[in-house]
Amino acid sequence: MSVLLTGGAGFIGSHTAVAMIEAGYDVIIADDLSNSSLKVIDRIEAITGTRPAFYRIDVADRAALEPVFQSNRIEGVIHFAGFKSVPESTRIPLKYYRNNLDTALTVLEVMEDYDCSAFVFSSSATVYGETNEAPFVETMPTGSATNPYGTTKLMIEQIVMDACKANEKLSAVLLRYFNPIGAHPSGLIGEAPNGIPNNLMPYITQVAVGQRDHLSVYGDDYPTPDGTGVRDYIHVVDLAEGHVKAMDYALRHTGAEPINLGTGQGSSVLDVVTAFEEASGIPIKREIVARRPGDIAVCYADASKAKRLLNWEAKYDLRDMCAHSWNWQKNNPKGYDD
Ligand code: WQD
Numbered sequence: 001m002s003v004l005l006t007g008g009a010g011f012i013g014s015h016t017a018v019a020m021i022e023a024g025y026d027v028i029i030a031d032d033l034s035n036s037s038l039k040v041i042d043r044i045e046a047i048t049g050t051r052p053a054f055y056r057i058d059v060a061d062r063a064a065l066e067p068v069f070q071s072n073r074i075e076g077v078i079h080f081a082g083f084k085s086v087p088e089s090t091r092i093p094l095k096y097y098r099n100n101l102d103t104a105l106t107v108l109e110v111m112e113d114y115d116c117s118a119f120v121f122s123s124s125a126t127v128y129g130e131t132n133e134a135p136f137v138e139t140m141p142t143g144s145a146t147n148p149y150g151t152t153k154l155m156i157e158q159i160v161m162d163a164c165k166a167n168e169k170l171s172a173v174l175l176r177y178f179n180p181i182g183a184h185p186s187g188l189i190g191e192a193p194n195g196i197p198n199n200l201m202p203y204i205t206q207v208a209v210g211q212r213d214h215l216s217v218y219g220d221d222y223p224t225p226d227g228t229g230v231r232d233y234i235h236v237v238d239l240a241e242g243h244v245k246a247m248d249y250a251l252r253h254t255g256a257e258p259i260n261l262g263t264g265q266g267s268s269v270l271d272v273v274t275a276f277e278e279a280s281g282i283p284i285k286r287e288i289v290a291r292r293p294g295d296i297a298v299c300y301a302d303a304s305k306a307k308r309l310l311n312w313e314a315k316y317d318l319r320d321m322c323a324h325s326w327n328w329q330k331n332n333p334k335g336y337d338d
Contacts, residue, residue, distance in 0.1 A: 002026040002072050003247060006059045006107055007080030008052070009036035011191045012122065012180055012236060016078060017044050017052055018189070019240035020247070027052040028072055030059050031081065035194060037336035043188040060102035062110060069114040076118030076247050079107050082152070086294070087198055089149035100152035101159075108163055112170075118250035119172040120243060123157055125232070125262070125299055126150035127176060134230075134266070135302040138176070138258045146294040157258065164256040171254045173246040178232035178262035178301050180239050182321035183328035190328030191236075192335025200272060201233075201321075205329035208282045215284055217269050219291035224298060228269035232262040232300035235316035235324070245310035262301025263314040272318065279322035 003020060007013045008029030014036075020027050021044070029041065029052050038056075045051040053072070057064035059081050068074070082100040083089065089096040104121075111119065127150065128136040129143015145151045160172045181201040183190030196212075197203045206212045220227035242261040249257075267275075273284050306312045316324075 001075050002028055004028045004030060004068065004072075004074045004077045005080065006030050006077065006103065007082065007122075009033060009038075009040040010080055012177070012239060013080040014040045014044060014189045015184060015236045015240035016080075016243040018047050018184065019237070019244050021048040021050050021052065023244045025247070028055070028068065028074065029053065030055045030057050030065065030068055032056060032058040037192070039336045040189060047184065047186055047188055060099065060106050062106050065106060065110050069110055069116065074114065074116050076120070076251055077107060077111055077116060078120040078122070078243055078247060079104060080122045082122070084149060085198060086147050086149050089152075090147050093148035096148045096152055101155060104156045104159060108160070112167065117169045117171055118247060119160065119170065120246045120250055121156060121160055121172060121174045123174045123176045123258070124150065124153045125176050125178045125260070125301065127154050127157060128299075130296055134298045134300045135264065136260065136299070137302040138260060138305050161256045164254070168254060171250045172256040173250050174256060174258040175242060175246055176258060176260045177239060178234050178260070178299065180236045181233050182235040182237065182316065182324040184237060185324055185327070187327045187331040190325070190332065192332070200269060201325050204273065204276050204284055205325050207284050208276070208280055208326060209329050209333050211333070213285065215273065215286040216289045217286050218289060218295060220288045221291075222297040224268055226268050226270050229295055230266040230268050230298040230300065232265060233267055233272065233318060233321055234261060234263050234314055235321045238314040238316055242306060242310065242312050245312045249310055257309065259306050259309060260301040260303055261306060262303050264301055264303040266298060266300040267318055272322070275318045276322040276326065279319050280326040
């Protein structure tokens with residue numbers, strides 16, 4: 001059965017491609033490589049022994065996307081394609097609204113035209129906003145996101161829910177990711193951010209490999225056990241497995257289901273630094289600085305709905321996530337660049 005992964009060459013998309021191929025799906029990747037590399041396709045083949053079909057296209061371009069549906073009988077779509085930098089989205093909001101909404105709308109329209117009715121969306125815990133309190137449960141009202149990137153996730157969730165109400169054949173799972181880190185245990189695929197990383201784990205691994213001098217810890221005066229921010233870090237391979245289960249579910253049901261993908265465990269910034277030091281044997285120089293605007297104190301999932309509906313739960317712990325992130329970074333110090 002053929003499934004299209006838009007943005008399938010990215011960090012989460014590539015791990016999901018591996019998991020989908022291993023689960024027996026025929027994987028088709030559409031990616032414009034604006035924030036990823038063609039090498040990812042070779043690496044997916046090296047891991048699985050199967051080369052996914054690959055189309056280098058912008059999925060917001062209907063004329064480029066339609067032939068993909070014409071040449072393949074696509075039964076489901078996992079939609080990852082989109083811009084994802086929180087600070088850039090605050091600087092250039094129109095770029096984020098234009099791209100993230102256009103890609104989602106075009107994919108949904110073309111799916112309808114080609115009678116493809118299973119949709120899995122790459123959403124985010126950011127939709128819970130600032131006013132709900134952790135653990136975040138899917139029944140909570142979604143908040144107002146603190147940045148345009150997060151608002152695009154909220155808007156697309158709404159678009160998908162409305163589309164499902166109007167089209168009784170359409171089935172969607174809205175996967176609300178917590179904080180994906182780690183890498184494939186092979187060390188062949190992983191996170192390769194452009195420029196200075198915004199997120200904690202790639203920043204730590206770049207300090208470990210000597211590319212950055214020290215980590216800035218954004219605030220130690222939060223109401224948390226050690227004063228630093230608490231997040232629900234989840235291994236990207238567990239997350240990828242969640243997509244396989246979500247697609248299996250979407251193919252058998254109708255309607256729209258928001259589902260958290262997290263471990264249900266919170267870890268502080270200093271917990272992550274300590275776990276990384278233990279896993280890698282490398283001390284991480286750090287400096288406490290002011291809070292980062294827009295950050296909340298505590299964010300972790302109630303992960304019970306994923307267990308109940310998808311029979312999915314995370315298997316890897318924080319130590320594994322750190323060991324695999326480090327294995328990827330030390331084998332690929334420049335990411336996919338030579
Ligand atoms: C984690 C913790 C920081 C960097 C963001 C987006 C979210 C999703 C994932 C995806 C926080 C602290 C970080 C650093 C630090 N987006 N930190 N020093 O902010 O929870 O989530 O990424 O595409 O929508 O908002 O993740 O990794 O940036 O931060 O102290 O250099 O690490 O303050 O407590 P966040 P993060």
